[in-house]
Amino acid sequence: MTSRLFVPKDAAALAVGADEVVRALTQAAGKAGRRIEVVRTGSRGLFRLEPLVEVETDEGRIGYGPVSPDEVAELVAAGLFDGAEHRLRIGPPEALPFFARQTRLTFARCGIIDPLSLNDYRASGGFAGLEKARAMAPQAIVEAVKASGLRGRGGAGFPAGIKWETVLGASGARKYVACNADEGDSGTFADRMLMEGDPFLLIEGLLIAMRAVGAAKAFVYVRSEYPQAAQTMTEALTLCRGAGLLAEGDIEVRLGAGAYVCGEETAMLESLEGRRGQVRAKPPLPAHAGLFGQPTLVNNVLTLAAIPTILSAGPEAYAALGFGRSRGTAAVQLAGDVKNGGLFETPFGLTLGELVLQIGEGTESGRPIRAVQAGGPLGAYFPASLFDTPFDYEAFAAKDGLVGHGGLVVFNDTVDMAEQARFALEFCAVESCGKCTPCRLGAVRGVETVDRILAGRDPGASLELIRDLCDTMKFGSLCALGGLTPLPVLSALNHFPEDFRAPHEAAE
Numbered sequence: 001m002t003s004r005l006f007v008p009k010d011a012a013a014l015a016v017g018a019d020e021v022v023r024a025l026t027q028a029a030g031k032a033g034r035r036i037e038v039v040r041t042g043s044r045g046l047f048r049l050e051p052l053v054e055v056e057t058d059e060g061r062i063g064y065g066p067v068s069p070d071e072v073a074e075l076v077a078a079g080l081f082d083g084a085e086h087r088l089r090i091g092p093p094e095a096l097p098f099f100a101r102q103t104r105l106t107f108a109r110c111g112i113i114d115p116l117s118l119n120d121y122r123a124s125g126g127f128a129g130l131e132k133a134r135a136m137a138p139q140a141i142v143e144a145v146k147a148s149g150l151r152g153r154g155g156a157g158f159p160a161g162i163k164w165e166t167v168l169g170a171s172g173a174r175k176y177v178a179c180n181a182d183e184g185d186s187g188t189f190a191d192r193m194l195m196e197g198d199p200f201l202l203i204e205g206l207l208i209a210m211r212a213v214g215a216a217k218a219f220v221y222v223r224s225e226y227p228q229a230a231q232t233m234t235e236a237l238t239l240c241r242g243a244g245l246l247a248e249g250d251i252e253v254r255l256g257a258g259a260y261v262c263g264e265e266t267a268m269l270e271s272l273e274g275r276r277g278q279v280r281a282k283p284p285l286p287a288h289a290g291l292f293g294q295p296t297l298v299n300n301v302l303t304l305a306a307i308p309t310i311l312s313a314g315p316e317a318y319a320a321l322g323f324g325r326s327r328g329t330a331a332v333q334l335a336g337d338v339k340n341g342g343l344f345e346t347p348f349g350l351t352l353g354e355l356v357l358q359i360g361e362g363t364e365s366g367r368p369i370r371a372v373q374a375g376g377p378l379g380a381y382f383p384a385s386l387f388d389t390p391f392d393y394e395a396f397a398a399k400d401g402l403v404g405h406g407g408l409v410v411f412n413d414t415v416d417m418a419e420q421a422r423f424a425l426e427f428c429a430v431e432s433c434g435k436c437t438p439c440r441l442g443a444v445r446g447v448e449t450v451d452r453i454l455a456g457r458d459p460g461a462s463l464e465l466i467r468d469l470c471d472t473m474k475f476g477s478l479c480a481l482g483g484l485t486p487l488p489v490l491s492a493l494n495h496f497p498e499d500f501r502a503p504h505e506a507a508e
Contacts, residue, residue, distance in 0.1 A: 002035040003081035004056040008111060009040035010196040011228045012189070017069060018051040024072035025053070034081055042197020044111030045343035046098050052111075054093065057083040063093040098359065103321065104345050105309045105329050106302060110197035116235055118243060121200040127245075129308030133208045134247075141212040142168055145307065148315035149327030154180060154263075154300035155375065155404045155480070157326070157393040163297065166287040167213040170295035177209050177218035178272065178291055180300045182256045182263045184223060185376025187335030187407035190343055191301040195222070195229040198305075199236035205304035207248045208311065213297050216249035221268050223256040230255055260431040264479045265298040266290075267433060278433040279479040300405075302331055323349030326392045330403070336373075336410035337363045346391075353387030356410055367412035371496070373420075375404030377427050378484035380491035381417065400491060402484070417496035422450045424488040428481060439482025442473040446489065453500050463500070466493070 007013070007022050022038055029036045043050065049065035053075075062083035064075060071088065078086045093099055093111075113120035121127070133141050146161030167175060179202070183191040195202060206218045222230040233253050240246055259277045261267045266280035269291050290296025306328060310318045319327045326348035332355055333343050339361040356362070356372055363369060371381040380401035382389065389395050396403050411420075428443035446469055453462045470486030477483040493500060 002037050003029075004037045004039065005081075006039045006041050006054040006056075006061065006111075008043045008050065008052060008197075010043045011192060011226070012043055012047055013050045013052070014228070016050050016066070020069040021051045021053065021067050021072060024069040025076075028073050028076040029081070032076055032081075034076075036081065039114050041113065042110045042115050043193055044093055044099065045107065045193060046093075046096070046340060047342045048340065049090065049093075052093070053080070055081060055083050059083070060092050063090045064088040065090060098340050098342070098344065101359065102345050103329055103347055105318075106201070106305050106331065107194065107198070107343065107345050109201065110193060113198070115197050115199055115232060116239065118200065118239055121198075125312065126200055126308075127204055129311035130204050130207055132311045133211055138168055138212050138214060141208065141311070144311060144315045145212070146315075148306075148310045148318040149322070149325070150303065150306055150310060150318065151326065151393065152299060153302035153306070153331070153405070155185075155402065157403065160299065160303055163287060163299070164209070164212055166285075167215075167295050167297040170288050172289075172294040174217070174292075174294050175213055175215040176291045176294060176296045177206060177213065177215045178265075178269065178286075178296055178298045179206060179218065179220040179304055180263065180265060180268055180298060181220055181222045181226070181229070182268060183226070183301070183405065184260045184263045185379075185405045185407050186373070187409040188333050188376065188405045189335075190331040190333055190406060192226050192229045193343055194301055194305055195226070196232050199233050200240070201305050201308060202233070202301055203236060203240055203245075203251060205307040206251055207246065208307050209297055209299065209304060210248040213295075215297065218249065218251045219272055219291075220251065220253045221256055221262070221272060222253060223262075224258045227255075259433070260427075261433045261479070261481050264481065267479070268298070269296065276433075278435050279481075281478065302405075321347040323347065323390055323392045324394055326394070326403075330391060331406045332359075332391065333405075333407045334360045334410070335407060337365050337367070337369075337412045338408075338410040339364045348392050349390050351387060352382055352389050352391060352408075353384075355391060355408060356387070360408075360410065363410060363412050365412055367414065369410055370413045370415050371411045371417065371420075373409045373411070373488065374407070375402040375484075375487070376407055378424060378481070378487060379404050379407075380487040381411075381420065381495060382491070383495045385495075400487065402487065416499055417492040418450065418454055418499040421489045421492040421500075422447060424485055425450065428485040432481060436476070436478035436482065438473045438476035439478070439485070442469055442477075442482065443485060445469060446473075446485075450489075450500075459500075463493070 052065035262277040425446035
């Protein structure tokens with residue numbers, strides 16, 4: 001009898017010793033005279049359990065975690081291959097509250113199947129959306145996306161169907177689809193987890209998008225810090241080519257330039273064309289004149305990965321989930337000082353407090369939460385008084401924040417919010433593409449002004465200056481990098497003014 005085990009091989013699991021655990025399992029099985037088959041999967045997304053080892057039993061898969069290599073012999077002796085009791089045994093992973101409360105659509109296969117098995121993908125419903133799309137006219141596909149209410153998951157929340165319709169109706173010698181996988185926001189890892197755990201889903205979404213807008217070529221722009229995601233996507237595309245699945249056209253993986261600004265769509269297009277990643281002035285929009293001057297559909301990973309489900313299950317079913325104008329599910333990524341750091345897929349509408357205190361179970365350190373930053377390094381800091389805010393584009397915007405790519409970074413009560421505001425300005429100064437003056441110079445002057453405030457040099461005038469500077473950056477910057485930098489600064493000033501007092505003022 002062969003025991004079947006499942007161990008993730010995504011970057012997060014490898015970083016904490018998943019390969020070493022597999023080697024230890026193989027050695028221990030040989031010594032015990034047991035035959036095993038190890039299936040390498042993506043991560044389920046609850047990182048405190050990694051490396052997670054699951055064994056297939058008559059009652060389903062039983063999980064053990066986190067497992068270190070030196071614990072494997074003990075586990076095998078206790079009956080790991082039969083799902084026996086042990087202090088590391090967590091039972092069926094899907095029964096844990098963190099997973100039981102989720103509505104997994106986009107991430108339904110992550111941690112479950114071999115990400116590079118076409119048979120596993122098909123057996124779990126893969127390519128059903130593409131098959132439907134191939135029987136539909138391009139306009140009908142676009143109408144389905146519009147009816148679903150899907151909005152871009154990259155941060156702006158623009159209705160995906162409107163963008164698709166614009167590209168479909170645009171005239172050009174050739175059209176392109178560009179997938180933005182340059183995931184650079186702090187505390188975010190959803191794109192990486194999807195590409196490493198279910199790459200065929202993204203490929204299926206790309207093929208549907210290419211058919212819908214009339215594109216014969218697509219690019220997946222993967223950030224350079226994601227070498228394993230790029231490799232997995234490349235291997236998956238090779239398998240698809242060999243199986244004759246790329247009927248709509250070719251898809252190519254490109255590594256990013258290592259610049260945060262290349263997450264902005266026009267800077268990404270510049271980089272794809274072989275130039276330095278700098279923001280383009282708009283108009284024209286990429287939908288009319290994008291890559292190589294041709295109509296280009298630009299969507300991020302999670303937007304495209306939602307498309308197969310929308311077509312296979314029906315747009316009405318997708319639109320039935322969510323809150324307000326935010327339809328479908330959100331990939332909330334909990335990071336920072338939080339007990340349950342990981343990815344939680346849920347319909348829009350849970351409050352910030354529910355996500356951090358119930359799903360995240362508060363801080364890992366046990367200290368009180370002082371702030372949660374939502375929307376990446378340029379997102380606002382939410383104090384506990386705003387924990388009743390629903391996770392929703394409009395609700396966050398009403399509190400001067402943004403959903404962004406879904407990252408929530410938790411800070412405990414030891415954080416210095418003035419230093420965090422300074423970091424946002426310093427980050428912008430370093431990462432600015434230099435194209436526009438408000439972003440290029442404003443962030444540098446902002447760092448200097450915060451330093452003057454903290455040194456107690458004319459704090460009243462400096463506070464007035466920093467607010468005026470933020471106003472200039474917000475409305476004068478060419479793109480969101482400079483335009484959003486004021487969010488963390490102003491939220492820190494407004495909600496945590498005590499941190500902006502010079503040491504002698506605080507003592508008084």
